[in-house]
Amino acid sequence: MTRRAALLVDAEDRWIRRPRDLFGALLSFAGIVFILAFSVYAASTTVAVTTDVREATNDFLAAVFIMPVNILEGLLTFFAPLAVLMELMWTRRWRALASAVLAMVFAGILSNVTVWLLKEYLPDSPITNTIAVAVEGQSIILLVPYMAIIAALCTAAGTRGSLVSVRWTWPLLWIVVILSILQGQQTLPGAISIVLLGSVVGQLVVFLIGTVPERAGGLSLIRLIRRAGVDAAEVVRVGAIDIDNLYAWRVTTSSPIGYLDRFGIAQIQELLTRAFDPIDIVDEDSKSEGIVPEAAVDPVAVFEDYERFSVPRSDTISRNYVIIDSSGVAHHAAVLDGDRHLLSWLSSTWSKIRLRIQYRQSDATIHGTADKVTLMTLAAQHSGIVGPDLVGVSSSDDSVVILTKLLRAPTLAEVEEEDLTDEVIDQLWEVLATAHRKGLAHRNIHAGIVLLDKGELIVTNWHDGTIASSEIARRIDLAQGITMLAALVGTERALASFERVYSREQLLTTAPIMQRSILPRQTVSRMGKDVAKSLREAISARVPSNETPTQIEVRRFSPKTVVSVTIGVFAVYILLGSINFADVWAAMRQANPLFLVAAFGGSVLTYFGAALHLKAYTPERLPLGETTIVQVAASIITLVMPAGIGPAALNLRYLNKKGIPTTLGVATVSLVQIAQLVTTILTLILVALLTGEMGALSLPSGSLIFTIVALLAIVAALLLIKPLRRWLSAKIQPTFDQVWPRVVWLISHPDKILLGIAGSLLQTVGYVAAFGFSLASFGYTLPVMTLAITFLISNTLGSVVPSPGGIGPVEAALTGGLAVAGIPYSIALSTALIYRLLTFWGGVPLGWFALRHLQRKDLA
Numbered sequence: 001m002t003r004r005a006a007l008l009v010d011a012e013d014r015w016i017r018r019p020r021d022l023f024g025a026l027l028s029f030a031g032i033v034f035i036l037a038f039s040v041y042a043a044s045t046t047v048a049v050t051t052d053v054r055e056a057t058n059d060f061l062a063a064v065f066i067m068p069v070n071i072l073e074g075l076l077t078f079f080a081p082l083a084v085l086m087e088l089m090w091t092r093r094w095r096a097l098a099s100a101v102l103a104m105v106f107a108g109i110l111s112n113v114t115v116w117l118l119k120e121y122l123p124d125s126p127i128t129n130t131i132a133v134a135v136e137g138q139s140i141i142l143l144v145p146y147m148a149i150i151a152a153l154c155t156a157a158g159t160r161g162s163l164v165s166v167r168w169t170w171p172l173l174w175i176v177v178i179l180s181i182l183q184g185q186q187t188l189p190g191a192i193s194i195v196l197l198g199s200v201v202g203q204l205v206v207f208l209i210g211t212v213p214e215r216a217g218g219l220s221l222i223r224l225i226r227r228a229g230v231d232a233a234e235v236v237r238v239g240a241i242d243i244d245n246l247y248a249w250r251v252t253t254s255s256p257i258g259y260l261d262r263f264g265i266a267q268i269q270e271l272l273t274r275a276f277d278p279i280d281i282v283d284e285d286s287k288s289e290g291i292v293p294e295a296a297v298d299p300v301a302v303f304e305d306y307e308r309f310s311v312p313r314s315d316t317i318s319r320n321y322v323i324i325d326s327s328g329v330a331h332h333a334a335v336l337d338g339d340r341h342l343l344s345w346l347s348s349t350w351s352k353i354r355l356r357i358q359y360r361q362s363d364a365t366i367h368g369t370a371d372k373v374t375l376m377t378l379a380a381q382h383s384g385i386v387g388p389d390l391v392g393v394s395s396s397d398d399s400v401v402i403l404t405k406l407l408r409a410p411t412l413a414e415v416e417e418e419d420l421t422d423e424v425i426d427q428l429w430e431v432l433a434t435a436h437r438k439g440l441a442h443r444n445i446h447a448g449i450v451l452l453d454k455g456e457l458i459v460t461n462w463h464d465g466t467i468a469s470s471e472i473a474r475r476i477d478l479a480q481g482i483t484m485l486a487a488l489v490g491t492e493r494a495l496a497s498f499e500r501v502y503s504r505e506q507l508l509t510t511a512p513i514m515q516r517s518i519l520p521r522q523t524v525s526r527m528g529k530d531v532a533k534s535l536r537e538a539i540s541a542r543v544p545s546n547e548t549p550t551q552i553e554v555r556r557f558s559p560k561t562v563v564s565v566t567i568g569v570f571a572v573y574i575l576l577g578s579i580n581f582a583d584v585w586a587a588m589r590q591a592n593p594l595f596l597v598a599a600f601g602g603s604v605l606t607y608f609g610a611a612l613h614l615k616a617y618t619p620e621r622l623p624l625g626e627t628t629i630v631q632v633a634a635s636i637i638t639l640v641m642p643a644g645i646g647p648a649a650l651n652l653r654y655l656n657k658k659g660i661p662t663t664l665g666v667a668t669v670s671l672v673q674i675a676q677l678v679t680t681i682l683t684l685i686l687v688a689l690l691t692g693e694m695g696a697l698s699l700p701s702g703s704l705i706f707t708i709v710a711l712l713a714i715v716a717a718l719l720l721i722k723p724l725r726r727w728l729s730a731k732i733q734p735t736f737d738q739v740w741p742r743v744v745w746l747i748s749h750p751d752k753i754l755l756g757i758a759g760s761l762l763q764t765v766g767y768v769a770a771f772g773f774s775l776a777s778f779g780y781t782l783p784v785m786t787l788a789i790t791f792l793i794s795n796t797l798g799s800v801v802p803s804p805g806g807i808g809p810v811e812a813a814l815t816g817g818l819a820v821a822g823i824p825y826s827i828a829l830s831t832a833l834i835y836r837l838l839t840f841w842g843g844v845p846l847g848w849f850a851l852r853h854l855q856r857k858d859l860a
Helices: 019-041 043-056 059-090 094-120 126-130 145-157 164-182 188-209 219-227 262-275 284-288 299-306 341-354 366-382 422-437 471-489 491-501 504-513 521-542 559-578 581-590 593-616 624-637 645-657 662-691 702-720 722-747 750-776 784-800 809-820 825-841 843-856
Strands: 004-011 132-135 138-141 232-238 246-253 290-293 319-325 330-337 390-395 399-405 450-453 456-459
Touching (some): 004 219, 004 299, 019 126, 019 188, 019 341, 059 145, 059 164, 094 145, 126 132, 145 164, 145 188, 164 188, 219 232, 219 246, 219 390, 219 399, 232 299, 246 299, 330 366, 341 366, 366 390, 366 399, 471 491, 471 521, 504 521, 593 624, 593 825, 624 645, 662 750, 750 825, 784 809, 825 843
Parallel strands (some): 004 232
Antiparallel strands (some): 004 246, 132 138, 232 319, 246 290
């Protein structure tokens, strides 16, 4: 065997914080919450199980269990902790010993404090009742703190297989838990919760204090590199590390190059031992292997020198090393560590949950992930794609080393833009076309993994890709490539390069998948909002006027989905909490169903009126049916936003989706609201003149006269007092500046004005008709003028209160308005409830389906 003394520059990780400890603590805490919640909301089931257990263990069996439980509790509370702590001291695991002692202390404090809080402050809470047992007719708390202490000790001391004492203490703990439940000393939820509480404390203590890294390092790392087929002379860690923690060692080893049958060597050594004096047989490995500090080497200087190597980085890889072998050939060692692999697995799992496509994939174990990485790298190499060749793979229990040839070339992130000629960037599409013809997809293309070697573009890091890929996975490659080049050389050059190799038709089929969700974070951080905007505009300019690319939804859920679900949950909550179903049902039984149908028809009419109104005041073309669906969808938005604000926000969102800039959209929505107010006032005056009831109008009370006078005084003050007038002007001027160009446009389009007035009148007529038919369903009527004034004033006053959808204030104002108009209070209340049920709550189901339809069409 060749003996080699290799220089190793690495970070000395004496201790690390493992993500799996924090993740385990969170899972244990979630387990406690789930058990207690399930026990509270399924109390009858929990009580039944506990009762069955106690009936199964009658007094005789309980008496029989007394002695075993007492003996096991003695072993568990004294001898087991002592054995664990002594074994930790014997094995010189001082950090684990400190963690175990702290975990015991904190678990004891936390469990006893929990028991005290439940006894003193929450004696009758559902949780207390869940974890309490009845002893001699008295309900007492029986969380057993020592079980939390033992669980915390075993968790902090190490894994079950690391210490013999821990390996025996865990089964002993669960046996005592089961026997104590059978004996009726604690409940099942309480017992499991207290053990999980100890586990939470133990894992948090280990995470905060840290633990010895379970990974290959030093001599073990050099052995793995040699087993993978490289006789390493220099091994230098690169990447994001703390340079103050760098050290240099001289590692001497004679371990074999490549894999060797150690079992056969062991048999030969055994035969030689039997044939000769054992003193003459010396293990060559033990004599020639060792690691000593290299004081003559500056590790920081070596690191900075090797950091110039362009080593492709990946979230799948835990550590990266540059290796120079005995022949001077450079290699890249990608190391997968078991103590860091959880982060990669969680990221992959989250992508699978969030996206409809398999964007990233990572196995639950480092060995499974290493198999996928190796297979994909070999597939790319076999397909003729130029890239770093795979040299070998080796593994231990805690780490896997994947060795490839290292290409000494800069990445595109390090290359100046003038070096990225059209011939160079066109090579990206040629490489992807070759891979796609073989069925391979990369799925993680960014500037940090594409190398430029003497004018040749090389795509590396194929291990995140897939074999026998789907069409959408291949389109993701193209989308990622376009956005990467757009950030490097500009939008126009990137798109022109794509069209030279592919075609404009291919660009139009790729554009719908250019979404932030499928872009690598390196590309997202580099491109910025300006590049994204210019890319969208440039692609839109290439789209024929008669075609509109359909957006491909790659996410299972998105922020807007979460918002819509939240709106739905709040809607149900508000609906169930705000409606007195007994009153509504009593009112429905008295009402005439024909008039109720007519009232609902009036409410539906308002959606068409609102759609006509918005369509009239928008210069751009808006389909009437689509705009009407937007108004229907707005009915559910009003559940969680004050009246008027929700529909305006949804209209603005809709206009933006139709390509109307935000400034013009705000102006249009503002003009619609102002026109609606003006039209409503003019409608009241017109109705009064046509019915001849203008002179019959009278103010019902002095309080209303006082209110009107006060409002007039406020308006006069705002207009006459200079500081107030300036303040009012500052508030109104921005809106006026936005709305005025639309007003000028409307003046030159009288047909639009008439259409807007028709839409506004249709809305007002629909609401007043629905209100009048609701009243008529109980056999009462009012003159048209009185009905209109009563509704408009009452509805306006109720909507002023900033409650979601005006729930509560609107009903109260409508009831009061009808009572003032001479309608009996009981009928007025029933009318208000029926009206709101038909015009507000009745639109909620329709609004939900309309909103989901708009989201699928990417219009909201």
